[in-house]
Amino acid sequence: MAAYIVRRLLWVIFLLFVVTLVTFTVFTVLPAADPAVLRAGRQPSPELVASIREQFGLDDPYIVQFLRYIGDILPFLGGDGFNFGYSYQSNQEVLPQILDRLPATMFLTVGAVVLWLSIGIPIGMISAVKTGSWLDRLTMGLALIAISAPVYFLGLVALFLFDDSIGRFPLLPGSGAYQDAENVLGKAEALIMPWCVLAAAFAAIYARFLRGNLIDTMQEDYIRTARAKGLSERRVIFRHGVRSAITPIVTLLGLDIGILLGGAILTETVFNIQGIGRFAYEAIVRFDLPVIQGTVLFGAFFIVIMSLLVDILYAFIDPRVRY
Amino acid sequence: MAAPLLEVTDLRVHFETEDGLVKAVDGISYSVDRGQTLGIVGESGSGKSVSSLTVMGLTRARNAHISGSVKFDGRDLLGASDEDLREVRGNDIAMIFQDPLSSLHPFYKVGKQIVEAIQSHRDVSKAQAYDRAVEMLGLVGIPEPRRRADSYPHEFSGGMRQRAMIAMALANDPKLLIADEPTTALDVTVQAQILELIERLQSEFDTAVVVITHDLGVVAEMADDIAVMYGGRIVEQGRADTIFNAPEHPYTWGLLSSIPRMDAPRGEELVPIPGRPPSLIHLPGGCSFHPRCPYVRDAHRRVEPVLDPVGGDPSHKVACLLDSATRRKLWQELQAGIRPEDARQDVIEEGAA
Numbered sequence: 001m002a003a004y005i006v007r008r009l010l011w012v013i014f015l016l017f018v019v020t021l022v023t024f025t026v027f028t029v030l031p032a033a034d035p036a037v038l039r040a041g042r043q044p045s046p047e048l049v050a051s052i053r054e055q056f057g058l059d060d061p062y063i064v065q066f067l068r069y070i071g072d073i074l075p076f077l078g079g080d081g082f083n084f085g086y087s088y089q090s091n092q093e094v095l096p097q098i099l100d101r102l103p104a105t106m107f108l109t110v111g112a113v114v115l116w117l118s119i120g121i122p123i124g125m126i127s128a129v130k131t132g133s134w135l136d137r138l139t140m141g142l143a144l145i146a147i148s149a150p151v152y153f154l155g156l157v158a159l160f161l162f163d164d165s166i167g168r169f170p171l172l173p174g175s176g177a178y179q180d181a182e183n184v185l186g187k188a189e190a191l192i193m194p195w196c197v198l199a200a201a202f203a204a205i206y207a208r209f210l211r212g213n214l215i216d217t218m219q220e221d222y223i224r225t226a227r228a229k230g231l232s233e234r235r236v237i238f239r240h241g242v243r244s245a246i247t248p249i250v251t252l253l254g255l256d257i258g259i260l261l262g263g264a265i266l267t268e269t270v271f272n273i274q275g276i277g278r279f280a281y282e283a284i285v286r287f288d289l290p291v292i293q294g295t296v297l298f299g300a301f302f303i304v305i306m307s308l309l310v311d312i313l314y315a316f317i318d319p320r321v322r323y
Numbered sequence: 324m325a326a327p328l329l330e331v332t333d334l335r336v337h338f339e340t341e342d343g344l345v346k347a348v349d350g351i352s353y354s355v356d357r358g359q360t361l362g363i364v365g366e367s368g369s370g371k372s373v374s375s376l377t378v379m380g381l382t383r384a385r386n387a388h389i390s391g392s393v394k395f396d397g398r399d400l401l402g403a404s405d406e407d408l409r410e411v412r413g414n415d416i417a418m419i420f421q422d423p424l425s426s427l428h429p430f431y432k433v434g435k436q437i438v439e440a441i442q443s444h445r446d447v448s449k450a451q452a453y454d455r456a457v458e459m460l461g462l463v464g465i466p467e468p469r470r471r472a473d474s475y476p477h478e479f480s481g482g483m484r485q486r487a488m489i490a491m492a493l494a495n496d497p498k499l500l501i502a503d504e505p506t507t508a509l510d511v512t513v514q515a516q517i518l519e520l521i522e523r524l525q526s527e528f529d530t531a532v533v534v535i536t537h538d539l540g541v542v543a544e545m546a547d548d549i550a551v552m553y554g555g556r557i558v559e560q561g562r563a564d565t566i567f568n569a570p571e572h573p574y575t576w577g578l579l580s581s582i583p584r585m586d587a588p589r590g591e592e593l594v595p596i597p598g599r600p601p602s603l604i605h606l607p608g609g610c611s612f613h614p615r616c617p618y619v620r621d622a623h624r625r626v627e628p629v630l631d632p633v634g635g636d637p638s639h640k641v642a643c644l645l646d647s648a649t650r651r652k653l654w655q656e657l658q659a660g661i662r663p664e665d666a667r668q669d670v671i672e673e674g675a676a
Contacts, residue, residue, distance in 0.1 A: 232409065
């Protein structure tokens with residue numbers, strides 16, 4: 001197990017390196033605009049642009065720029081370590097800015113996860129057990145709608161309906177309320193709408209996934225054995241069926257959490273929450289390469305770490321898995 | 324004479340499907356006495372598994388139509404409530420299945436699964452149930468049962484898994500054990516061990532056993548009675564030695580000549596039954612075996628045979644349109660090594676008359 005984890009961690013480092021290389025290549029070798037010109041402001045003099053190029057080392061060969069970037073990140077190669085560079089826009093260090101925005105993204109993610117699990121899992125179970133019932137048809141129909149509706153559309157509709165300043169039924173704090181809220185309770189209130197919007201599609205996906213899994217599981221031979229033992233149908237479903245059917249959900253959940261921690265770009269943008277997703281969005285719009293690099297790397301980090309955690313967790317929830 | 328432990332009368336299980344009505348079981352009757360063994364033999368799709376799952380109340384498809392009667396120990400099982408059936412399952416009637424790996428839950432330890440079976444019928448503490456589980460594992464021949472109870476099914480070999488299934492099935496001392504192809508998924512060397520184990524425990528616990536198999540060899544040693552099923556019906560039933568020594572149905576003959584025998588001369592070919600099992604939706608008219616029967620006559624395509632007692636032995640019943648004398652002659656010819664296609668035509672003509 002320990003050897004397996006070490007091997008996986010080395011793999012994580014390699015993956016992050018590749019992600020960095022690809023991002024760097026995409027945004028450097030194929031530039032949409034000269035970062036120095038962007039940095040210099042309106043109608044800059046050629047001298048100013050040149051000095052900026054000098055300052056950021058933009059005249060160096062790409063390979064040197066890349067190695068410098070990597071060298072600044074790695075803690076043991078001289079330098080301060082963990083330096084992801086400086087934003088072209090604000091000239092501030094990238095990492096502290098990301099960490100600054102992390103709590104908002106985490107709060108959004110965790111709340112949404114709790115919400116979609118507590119909606120999706122019961123619905124999935126009920127509609128699997130009552131396949132073909134009106135409840136099954138209704139919930140699966142709604143799920144299809146929730147999966148099909150894009151987050152930005154749902155988000156805008158939610159704001160249009162419930163935003164307490166512009167909504168038709170002004171019930172909930174809307175866009176930008178998260179930043180204005182002063183305490184945790186206020187922030188939680190501001191997140192009610194984003195949570196619901198973000199959780200809707202996920203709850204639908206999880207419900208359908210669990211439903212399909214559970215229907216398959218209930219056909220298994222060991223379910224027949226459980227019934228032949230004379231267990232109550234309730235016990236057959238929960239202890240034998242759901243136990244197996246819910247296991248793959250862990251994989252799905254791990255990856256989804258990883259992706260969202262890297263920034264729920266659409267939700268954060270629609271509701272104007274200053275999280276990592278919104279930060280990345282603004283960086284892309286303004287071609288702020290160091291910030292793009294930083295946020296991409298951060299997102300990739302969460303995904304690979306979560307998938308590692310999922311694999312380790314599997315050894316505990318599925319006795320057949322051994323490393 | 325006391326009533327039989329299990330009495331199945333005119334059991335029918337039909338499934339409504341988009342392709343038509345599947346008559347999986349079409350009017351079968353049999354009975355099993357306490358401590359006795361019945362072998363139900365037939366090819367896949369002959370309805371043998373469905374009939375026994377129905378006895379357990381495990382035919383759950385919504386499109387199933389079940390009729391007839393199943394009496395167990397004086398109780399009517401077909402009309403019983405779910406709760407009453409649950410009481411019977413795993414307690415009075417236990418079942419083991421073909422594939423012991425997929426039949427055990429992969430996520431729970433073997434001991435725990437047996438404990439669950441015990442505690443769902445007995446009001447005992449977990450520790451008592453666990454002791455009983457360990458005792459049963461020891462009884463079925465699993466070495467170091469206390470340690471092995473703490474293993475998962477995938478850590479067992481195929482034979483050990485089936486032993487564990489048997490331990491679980493017998494943990495509540497059932498009156499009837501239904502074994503559905505108990506050895507089919509196992510190595511040949513392990514098959515004999517498992518059959519021996521079932522026989523030994525049967526006499527120890529005085530359990531009645533219904534063995535369902537496609538392999539007459541499996542029931543040769545252990546069955547007291549045998550029912551041969553074809554296309555959802557019983558085509559021949561009787562005492563085991565009668566079925567092996569004086570079978571009267573051409574299908575039974577086919578099954579018998581497709582088993583390898585140690586006493587046969589080397590090089591003698593096995594004779595397979597030609598053709599395939601019939602569709603249960605469009606069962607051939609007349610005698611449903613007629614497309615595969617080497618002795619078929621025109622009339623057999625129209626007239627349905629009835630399961631009638633053979634003269635002189637009320638326990639031996641056959642559903643065949645050939646008359647008894649002809650059947651006996653044909654069987655003797657087969658015994659003498661004459662192949663069905665060379666069978667004396669006059670014998671068959673006689674039968675058709």
